[in-house]
Amino acid sequence: MLSKKTKEAFLGPLNINNPVLVQILGICSALAVTVQLKPALVMGISVTIIVALSNVVISLIRKSIPMRIRIIVQLVVVAALVTIVSEILKAFAYDVAMQLSVYIGLIITNCILMGRLEAFAMSNSPMESLMDGLGNGFGYAMILVIVAFFRELLGSGKLLGYQVIPDSWYIANGGVYENCGMMLMPAMALILVGCVIWVHRSLNEDKK
Amino acid sequence: MEKFYQIWKKFGKNFEQGGKLEKLSSFYDAFDTFLFTPNTTAKRVGAQIHDGSDSKRTMILVVLALVPALLFGMFNVGYQHLLATGELVRGALTCALFWKAFGFGLLAVLPLIIVSYVVGLGIEFVVAQVKHEEVAEGFLVTGFIIPLIVPIDTPLWMVAIATAFAVVFAKEVFGGTGYNIFNVALITRAFLFFAYPSHMTGDQPFIRTAGTWGWDGGKTLVDGFSGATPLTQMATTTDAGFMPTDFWTMFNGLIPGCVGETCCWAILLGAVLLIATGVASWKIMVSILATAGITAALINAFGPDNALANYPWYMHLISGGLLFGAVFMATDPVTSARTECGKWIYGALIGLMVILIRVFNAGYPEGMMLAILLGNAFAPLIDWCVVRVNVNKRLKRA
Numbered sequence: 001m002l003s004k005k006t007k008e009a010f011l012g013p014l015n016i017n018n019p020v021l022v023q024i025l026g027i028c029s030a031l032a033v034t035v036q037l038k039p040a041l042v043m044g045i046s047v048t049i050i051v052a053l054s055n056v057v058i059s060l061i062r063k064s065i066p067m068r069i070r071i072i073v074q075l076v077v078v079a080a081l082v083t084i085v086s087e088i089l090k091a092f093a094y095d096v097a098m099q100l101s102v103y104i105g106l107i108i109t110n111c112i113l114m115g116r117l118e119a120f121a122m123s124n125s126p127m128e129s130l131m132d133g134l135g136n137g138f139g140y141a142m143i144l145v146i147v148a149f150f151r152e153l154l155g156s157g158k159l160l161g162y163q164v165i166p167d168s169w170y171i172a173n174g175g176v177y178e179n180c181g182m183m184l185m186p187a188m189a190l191i192l193v194g195c196v197i198w199v200h201r202s203l204n205e206d207k208k
Numbered sequence: 209m210e211k212f213y214q215i216w217k218k219f220g221k222n223f224e225q226g227g228k229l230e231k232l233s234s235f236y237d238a239f240d241t242f243l244f245t246p247n248t249t250a251k252r253v254g255a256q257i258h259d260g261s262d263s264k265r266t267m268i269l270v271v272l273a274l275v276p277a278l279l280f281g282m283f284n285v286g287y288q289h290l291l292a293t294g295e296l297v298r299g300a301l302t303c304a305l306f307w308k309a310f311g312f313g314l315l316a317v318l319p320l321i322i323v324s325y326v327v328g329l330g331i332e333f334v335v336a337q338v339k340h341e342e343v344a345e346g347f348l349v350t351g352f353i354i355p356l357i358v359p360i361d362t363p364l365w366m367v368a369i370a371t372a373f374a375v376v377f378a379k380e381v382f383g384g385t386g387y388n389i390f391n392v393a394l395i396t397r398a399f400l401f402f403a404y405p406s407h408m409t410g411d412q413p414f415i416r417t418a419g420t421w422g423w424d425g426g427k428t429l430v431d432g433f434s435g436a437t438p439l440t441q442m443a444t445t446t447d448a449g450f451m452p453t454d455f456w457t458m459f460n461g462l463i464p465g466c467v468g469e470t471c472c473w474a475i476l477l478g479a480v481l482l483i484a485t486g487v488a489s490w491k492i493m494v495s496i497l498a499t500a501g502i503t504a505a506l507i508n509a510f511g512p513d514n515a516l517a518n519y520p521w522y523m524h525l526i527s528g529g530l531l532f533g534a535v536f537m538a539t540d541p542v543t544s545a546r547t548e549c550g551k552w553i554y555g556a557l558i559g560l561m562v563i564l565i566r567v568f569n570a571g572y573p574e575g576m577m578l579a580i581l582l583g584n585a586f587a588p589l590i591d592w593c594v595v596r597v598n599v600n601k602r603l604k605r606a
Contacts, residue, residue: 182403191377
């Protein structure tokens with residue numbers, strides 16, 4: 001159904017060409033929104049939608065964009081999409097929108113977006129661009145979810161807001177366990193991203 | 209050193225075949241290797257970056273220098289326990305109580321040492337196996353320092369996790385022994401401090417009020433008991449003239465605190481050994497103590513009117529981990545500045561920061577850990593600047 005190139009555009013960013021792990025893009029928001037799993041999921045989905053749609057739009061009009069003002073045109077498209085997503089979140093998921101605060105707006109400046117528009121959508125067909133956008137979005141969301149999973153589990157003993165580690169395990173209640181406060185700090189997010197990169201590279205050592 | 213070596217060799221004659229102590233020759237050999245291998249020394253002429261010592265010999269001397277602080281720390285753990293349970297009144301120490309205190313402390317501290325070494329060396333062995341390298345001696349000192357700079361009641365699994373974290377992320381990822389930017393033992397402590405703050409500060413963790421392995425537990429505590437360290441008491445008091453304890457109690461180290469940091473004379477004993485053997489830089493120690501003293505004296509004179517700012521400068525020098533850090537941790541040859549002039553600047557930075565953190569940031573009653581880590585971060589830059597200045601000076605002369 002899909003051509004080889006389209007498949008490649010979708011599957012590449014999920015693994016050997018992952019935007020976060022290999023290109024080290026979008027790190028800033030990956031550190032900021034991964035304290036809990038829920039905002040990380042919402043952020044991942046938002047970025048996926050925005051990258052995919054803006055890729056399609058730019059790819060559709062790529063032949064009529066004057067080269068000299070292409071960055072401005074790209075920014076307008078992205079900004080419009082980000083505003084739409086931001087408004088939708090505020091209307092239907094207010095708590096999460098508040099938790100994500102400026103980071104939804106800052107998707108405009110996410111390196112993954114501009115990178116994909118410049119490097120892919122400007123020179124490929126809409127279908128391929130859509131798959132490329134989805135692949136990059138999922139690749140980004142995947143890392144966010146992995147990091148947020150460990151940070152929320154080890155940092156506050158919860159997953160998606162539900163207490164996973166039994167209360168009776170905690171020292172305050174006579175047990176021996178304690179949450180690791182370090183996990184809540186941005187520094188630990190960076191170290192966790194580093195660990196994921198470490199695992200990823202040692203798994204893909206032969207593919208380089 | 210030369211004289212000592214000759215006496216040692218003469219003493220060694222007893223262990224040769226047919227000598228009086230022939231059976232103990234393996235002990236002599238072991239100590240001979242510890243102390244005098246390799247026995248090549250640097251030539252007195254020409255330019256040398258450092259002497260012909262190897263890291264094993266350096267490490268074993270640091271461990272020896274740490275022994276007084278460890279032994280006193282064990283005694284103090286038991287002493288504080290007996291004070292808290294009312295079995296002992298300050299100043300009325302009998303021989304029996306002394307040994308009870310020491311035995312209690314020994315049993316309490318030993319698990320910390322074992323956990324630190326088992327976890328750290330375990331990781332070292334695994335990494336050496338994976339990388340096909342020799343096992344480096346680097347963890348010998350780190351593993352010995354870790355139990356000395358944590359509160360006695362830190363749960364063992366936390367020590368294990370923090371040690372594993374520090375060894376992997378502060379040392380192995382940088383390339384192993386000798387390549388780390390930050391002092392590994394301090395990273396262990398910093399991890400504990402930020403990950404489990406309620407077990408590293410406050411009035412709970414510094415005195416073991418429960419029993420050790422079921423021994424001497426379940427006692428009621430004396431009235432008015434407080435387990436806070438003097439510096440924590442200083443940081444929380446509202447009385448501007450507050451004084452937690454007198455000079456000599458503090459100097460002798462009979463106060464709550466991390467295991468090895470309280471006793472000043474035990475630490476100074478170690479400092480003498482380190483300086484005499486040239487293992488640690490006296491410039492760094494002097495620079496830290498002098499800058500910290502001057503900074504604290506200036507704050508005494510011109511600072512705000514609160515307890516910490518009024519805390520006398522000489523008390524600052526013997527409080528908390530300042531002395532222990534200055535002698536054993538800031539002088540770590542890997543993470544400190546290497547140039548002679550740089551050592552003065554590096555020490556001054558640490559001395560200045562420790563007092564500023566203590567006095568102006570009540571959230572961190574003890575500033576030494578953060579000050580040294582900051583010093584570690586700046587050490588390469590300091591060295592680079594010193595070398596550049598020197599190069600420029602010489603270029604101008606040419």
